[in-house]
Amino acid sequence: MSQKPNLPRGMRDFGPEQMTKRNYIFQNIKDVFQKYGFMPLETPAMENLSVLTGKYGDEGDRLLYKVLNSGDFLGKVTSDDFTSGSKEVLPKVSEKGLKYDLTVPFARYVVKNRHELTIPFKRYQMQPVWRADNPQKGRYREFYQCDADVIGTESLLCETEIILMINEVFEQLGITDFTIKMNHRKILNGVTEYIGAKDKETDFLVAIDKLDKIGMAKVKQELVNRGLTNESVEKAEQVLNISGENLERLNILKNVLEGFPSGEEGINDIESILAMVQKFGLDDHHIELDVTLARGLSYYTGTIFEVKVNNVSMGSVTGGGRYDDLTGVFGVPDLSGVGFSFGVDRIYDVMEELDLFPSDKLTGTKVLIIHLDQTSFEYGLGALNRLRRKSISSEIFPDPAKPKKQFSYANKKGIPYVIVVGSEEVNTGLLTFKDMHTGNEEKCTLESIIGKLSID
RNA sequence: GUGAUUGUAGUUCAGUUGGUUAGAACGCCUGAUUGUGGUUCAGGAGGUCGUGGGUUCGAGUCCCAUCUUUCACCCCA
DSSP states (O other), X not given: OTTSOOOOTTOOOOOHHHHHHHHHHHHHHHHHHHHTTOEEOOOOSEEEHHHHTTSSHHHHHHHOOEEEOSSOTTTTOOHHHHHHOHHHHHHHHEEEEEOSOXXXXXXXXXXXXXXXXXXXXXXXXXXXXXXXXXXXXXXXXXXXXXXXXXXXXXXXXXXXXXXXHHHHHHXXXXXXXXXXXXXXXXXXXXXXXXXXXXXXXXXXXXXHTTHHHHOHHHHHHHHHHTTOOHHHHHHHXXXXXXXXXXXXXXXXXXXXXXXXXXXXXXXXXXXXXXXHHHHTTOSOOOEEEOTTOOOSOTTOOSEEEEEEETTSSOOOSEEEEEESOGGGGGTOOSOOEEEEEEEHHHHHHHHHHHTOOOGGGSOOOXXXXXXXXXXXXXXXXXXXXXXXXXXXOEEEOOSOOOHHXXXXXXXXXXXXXXXXXXXXXXXXXXXXXXXXXXXXEEEEOHHHHHHHHHHO
16 A cells, blocks of 8 residues: 555546546537637647746746756756745746646747738647646646637637537537626726726736625625725625626616726627627527626636536636737737637536436447357457458457456446357357347347447 | 645445454455356455654554645635
């Protein structure tokens, strides 16, 4: 027990059964991305720290995994650096880090290849990212993100298509009870202006983002603690209490934010998106306008959204938004982009909790050939070859073993059918074909077996 | 980074105020069944009690450190 090798904290293996389920999710997402015209992209696990740092706020910088330089990593460090602490030492011992999300490396890629890209550039990316966070439920130190971004257009069609894609993916995965929470950074700007707390915008956003978690009373308390005036807090409560259908909420907001240009722009965007979603004939679009949705990442400037699966104990499973100037920090301003990301690991946990994995779509090997002696083994090899030529996922037990052991193997692997080959079968050419689920057996030619297995 | 919490067989867990040889269930292996799994029955293997120190005549049990698990804060997929 004690000798067992262990994994680093927050990192996980995925066994065959888990991988089958994970691939099922990946495949669904990938199919939808491609259907909407996104092309695949991969970037390395590591980026230079100069690319990563400063993009995710102070908190993000803390959660970045830094990679020690190769060779004599202490070579450039003086004893003065050492005594003045890790801040001085870090840049001298580490130049690279593991990527924290897929959006920033994507922006780096866009800048690097901007002359070759067809604009608008649409890409999807499904890769692991790393965060040195403390693990807990639905939170890992290594996890996959599935991003799709469009860069180089301000069209609200992008936002609309994101909503369509989210609906398609969740529908295909069998997740029906979910909510796409949508908001707009400009609406939030307008609200902060309206309540007279323009200089406290970050404090305001951080506090209201917790509303559904800690309740109005505590949010108000936190707003006061963060230095907002009582008048601001009262006005904020009035806005945060807006309820009703999306259109009603919009109308109330319109009145409140009249005369605040930023807020008006945000409302117009949301209205356009909702109208366009209707044009695609999506009646049950799961959208809920939520003025408390703020989202952490500081680079969002337009529409923001987040998906929550209802009635499960899990944070958001998808998130995204529009960023007007992500590439600005890399020297290319005015490239507007919008993107979103599925959290596969969380979707997996949710589907497990709701028991949504379809067992029939997840089987690997379809048929196992069981042999009883050397002659039948060799006969079986020929049959195996023919099955595989017909693209039937099949295997033969590799060792001479008792039937009991071979059947048991099929059973444990969940292989739905077996073919038994013994001297009788070799002589007659009629193979014993068994349905492991029902236990029924029949004698068939290989052709008719192939026929039956090809139907499924 | 802060505050709690967990660790005993492959897995999930019992284990009394510190006291003989650390248990169960499931799983695994063998046989009942030399051409049949999943059910049943009989038997068997498997543990440095996370690790390192300490207290004690004696530690799975108490103390310290460390790692790990889970959860909350922060933040977030």
